[in-house]
Amino acid sequence: xxxxxxxxxxxxxxxxxxxxxxxxxxxxxxxxxxxxxxxxxxxxxxxxxxxxxxxxxxxxxxxxxxxxxxxxxxxxxxxxxxxxxxxxxxxxxxxxxxxxxxxxxxxxxxxxxxxxxxxxxxxxxxxxxxxxxxxxxxxxxxxxxxxxxxxxxxxxxxxxxxxxxxxxxxxxxxxxxxxxxxxxxxxxxxxxxxxxxxxxxxxxxxxxxxxxxxxxxxxxxxxxxxxxxxxxxxxxxxxxxxxxxxxxxxxxxxxxxxxxxxxxxxxxxxxxxxxxxxxxxxxxxxxxxxxxxxxxxxxxxxxxxxxxxxxxxxxxxxxxxxxxxxxxxxxxxxxxxxxxxxxxxxxxxxxxxxxxxxxxxxxxxxxxxxxxxxxxxxxxxxxxxxxxxxxxxxxxxxxxxxxxxxxxxxxxxxxxxxxxxxxxxxxxxxxxxxxxxxxxxxxxxxxxxxxxxxxxxxxxxxxxxxxxxxxxxxxxxxxxxxxxxxxxxxxxxxxxxxxxxxxxxxxx
Numbered sequence: 437x438x439x440x441x442x443x444x445x446x447x448x449x450x451x452x453x454x455x456x457x458x459x460x461x462x463x464x465x466x467x468x469x470x471x472x473x474x475x476x477x478x479x480x481x482x483x484x485x486x487x488x489x490x491x492x493x494x495x496x497x498x499x500x501x502x503x504x505x506x507x508x509x510x511x512x513x514x515x516x517x518x519x520x521x522x523x524x525x526x527x528x529x530x531x532x533x534x535x536x537x538x539x540x541x542x543x544x545x546x547x548x549x550x551x552x553x554x555x556x557x558x559x560x561x562x563x564x565x566x567x568x569x570x571x572x573x574x575x576x577x578x579x580x581x582x583x584x585x586x587x588x589x590x591x592x593x594x595x596x597x598x599x600x601x602x603x604x605x606x607x608x609x610x611x612x613x614x615x616x617x618x619x620x621x622x623x624x625x626x627x628x629x630x631x632x633x634x635x636x637x638x639x640x641x642x643x644x645x646x647x648x649x650x651x652x653x654x655x656x657x658x659x660x661x662x663x664x665x666x667x668x669x670x671x672x673x674x675x676x677x678x679x680x681x682x683x684x685x686x687x688x689x690x691x692x693x694x695x696x697x698x699x700x701x702x703x704x705x706x707x708x709x710x711x712x713x714x715x716x717x718x719x720x721x722x723x724x725x726x727x728x729x730x731x732x733x734x735x736x737x738x739x740x741x742x743x744x745x746x747x748x749x750x751x752x753x754x755x756x757x758x759x760x761x762x763x764x765x766x767x768x769x770x771x772x773x774x775x776x777x778x779x780x781x782x783x784x785x786x787x788x789x790x791x792x793x794x795x796x797x798x799x800x801x802x803x804x805x806x807x808x809x810x811x812x813x814x815x816x817x818x819x820x821x822x823x824x825x826x827x828x829x830x831x832x833x834x835x836x837x838x839x840x841x842x843x844x845x846x847x848x849x850x851x852x853x854x855x856x857x858x859x860x861x862x863x864x865x866x867x868x869x870x871x872x873x874x875x876x877x878x879x880x881x882x883x884x885x886x887x888x889x890x891x892x893x894x895x896x897x898x899x900x901x902x903x904x905x906x907x908x909x910x911x912x913x914x915x916x917x918x919x920x921x922x923x924x925x926x927x928x929x930x931x932x933x934x935x936x937x938x939x940x941x942x943x944x
Contacts, residue, residue, distance in 0.1 A: 437461055438479065443468070444512055448477055448525060455576065455590075460521070462590065464528065474528040475507065478590060479521045485511050488522045495524070495591055498566060499872045500843065502559035504529050504589055529587045534639060535575035543642035545666040546700075552578070553636050554697055555586040558847060560632065561690040564625050565850060569595050571623055573631035574613040575638050595623070611647040612638075616681055619648060626683040629693055633678025633686075640664050640671070651681065670700050691851050808832040811910040812917050813902055828902055835907050839878035842869050845890065853893035857881040 438461070442450045448465045451474075455462040460480040466472040480488070492509035499505065508525035534552070538544060556578060563570055572590060579587045615630035617623045637645045641663040646655040657679065660672040674696045680686045687693035808831045815822040846869070848854035859881040862868040869879065882890075891898055909917050922930055 438463060444477065444523065445508075445510055448475065448508075450477070465525075467525075476504070476526045476528050476589070478524040478526065480523070481521050485522065491595065492522075492524060494566070494568065497872055498563070498568070499875045500559050500562045501876065502555045502585065502587055503562070504587060506591065524591060526589070526591070529579045529581060529589055531579045531581040531587070533576050534578040534580065534586075534635070537580060538575065538639060538642050543664050544639045546640065546664070546668060546671055547666070549636060549639040550671070550697055550700060552580065552586040553632070553639070554694065556588050556635075557632065557690050557694040557697060559588045560628050561694060561847065561850065562843070564628070564690055569623055569625065570628050570631075571595060571618070572610060572613075573628055573635055574610045575635055576610075578635065612644040614648065615683070616648050616652075617683065624683070625689050626686050629678050629687050629690065630680075630683070632690070632693060633675045636671075637675050637679065640667050640675070645679070648681065668700065670696075674700070691847075695851065804835050804837055806833050806835055806907055806910075807912065809912075811906045813905055830902060830906055833903065840890075841876050842871075842879050843875040845879040845882065846870070848890050848893050851893070854889050855886055857886075858883070 437453065438444075438450050440450055440452060444450070444465075447467060447469050449468055451464045451466060453461055454464050454476075456479070460478065463477045463479065465475050465477045467475050488511065489509070492506065495506040496509065504527035506524055506526050509523065511522050532540075556573070560570065560573070568591075570588065570591065573588065577588060577590045579589055581587060613631045613634040615623065615627040617627050634645045637643075637657075637660065640660050641658070643658070643663070645657060651657065657676065660667045660675060661669065674687075674693070678686055678693055687696065808829075810827050810829050812825050813828050814825045816825050817823075845854065845857075849856050857869050857879060860867065860869040862880060865871075865874070868874050868877070869881075888898065908921050909919075911918055918924055920926060920930075
């Protein structure tokens with residue numbers, strides 16, 4: 437164990453031990469080279485140093501909104517601080533872990549548990565696509581941030597698929613969450629599926645599930661529904677399937693389990709629209725004029741009745757009709773229904789969200805609430821397609837703050853529900869889609885038909901023009917219409933636009 441104040445690599449000063457076990461310890465530390473920025477240092481004892489370096493190098497390339505970055509890795513000689521151990525340095529994630537939250541609040545409702553678990557499932561899917569098996573998924577390794585995002589942390593015993601040992605340590609994971617393969621060998625994607633099921637079991641019951649040796653000895657897996665009235669039979673069956681002792685009887689991968697989880701949170705009817713109906717924007721590339729504000733980003737809407745948008749050649753934006761350039765990719769936006777992520781403390785119930793309220797939802801994307809009410813659509817000046825101005829009423833809806841990212845769209849592609857963008861490059865980048873550096877950038881080269889496929893996969897619909905326009909132009913506080921999403925004065929720094937020689941854009 438490292439002493440408080442120890443400095444590793446002349447850079448990381450140990451502040452306190454924040455976790456650990458037989459295979460190593462986890463410390464909070466200062467990065468002295470970056471102005472005492474806080475980081476997490478994971479110490480692993482034992483293991484092949486060469487394998488550690490190769491696997492840690494792969495971990496350092498990962499970029500996902502529900503995973504911390506691995507920002508450094510090294511082996512500290514025994515003569516230096518008396519450890520001879522291997523170290524991973526990761527982003528420090530502020531918040532409470534899932535175990536602490538359940539201990540404080542009791543068993544979570546099915547709604548809350550699934551909302552967080554879907555975020556973790558997406559992170560695990562991303563790890564598996566990159567050939568990484570986490571191997572230590574458990575409530576203590578899921579941090580819920582103050583803004584409600586679920587983060588999967590601690591890659592202490594992760595391994596690269598196809599290699600025989602794990603990064604920096606050998607061990608069986610954590611009792612209750614370790615699969616049979618942790619004890620017998622042969623861990624793979626389904627080992628993480630087992631741990632995900634066990635973690636969801638804990639979240640729904642408040643009790644750690646029996647370990648594999650206990651279950652093999654006859655200890656039953658107690659019924660979730662007997663402990664939690666909010667849990668459905670479908671959810672319990674999914675947890676039991678994920679935790680099958682035989683791995684060929686489990687969900688065979690994270691996307692398969694995630695698909696089952698999403699089916700549980702999707703609405704059973706679309707007869708009425710609710711504020712939980714959320715818009716996910718697939719970026720609209722518009723030639724010669726506005727690609728919408730960096731602040732409003734996906735100036736797109738969704739909800740209620742109305743005629744779904746088709747594939748028009750023009751778009752109405754705040755009183756002006758913008759024609760798409762045929763030479764540029766055209767995308768549309770879509771609606772997806774997901775469940776809001778619960779806050780870390782029990783919320784105060786309110787009749788409706790506040791106008792402009794922001795929340796983090798299941799896919800980790802922040803959403804803004806637009807209340808129901810009348811707004812002025814169209815314009816008495818400008819292009820004739822917008823005339824005349826008239827007042828209409830729209831129900832409430834949630835809108836994405838950002839366009840659909842490469843990472844989110846790739847999820848649909850990985851589930852074989854969407855086609856890959858017709859180009860993996862961009863106008864200025866040879867490698868764009870599928871490049872981890874641009875995981876959180878808007879997806880491009882996606883056709884209207886691709887957007888509809890994404891929409892169908894999500895079980896939702898395309899937005900109406902009226903919904904789009906209200907989000908882009910209506911100032912709810914003054915009940916007036918704006919020329920641009922940010923106000924009435926054009927600001928080129930807030931938009932993507934082009935002229936005869938340049939096409940530039942702010943993507944985030």
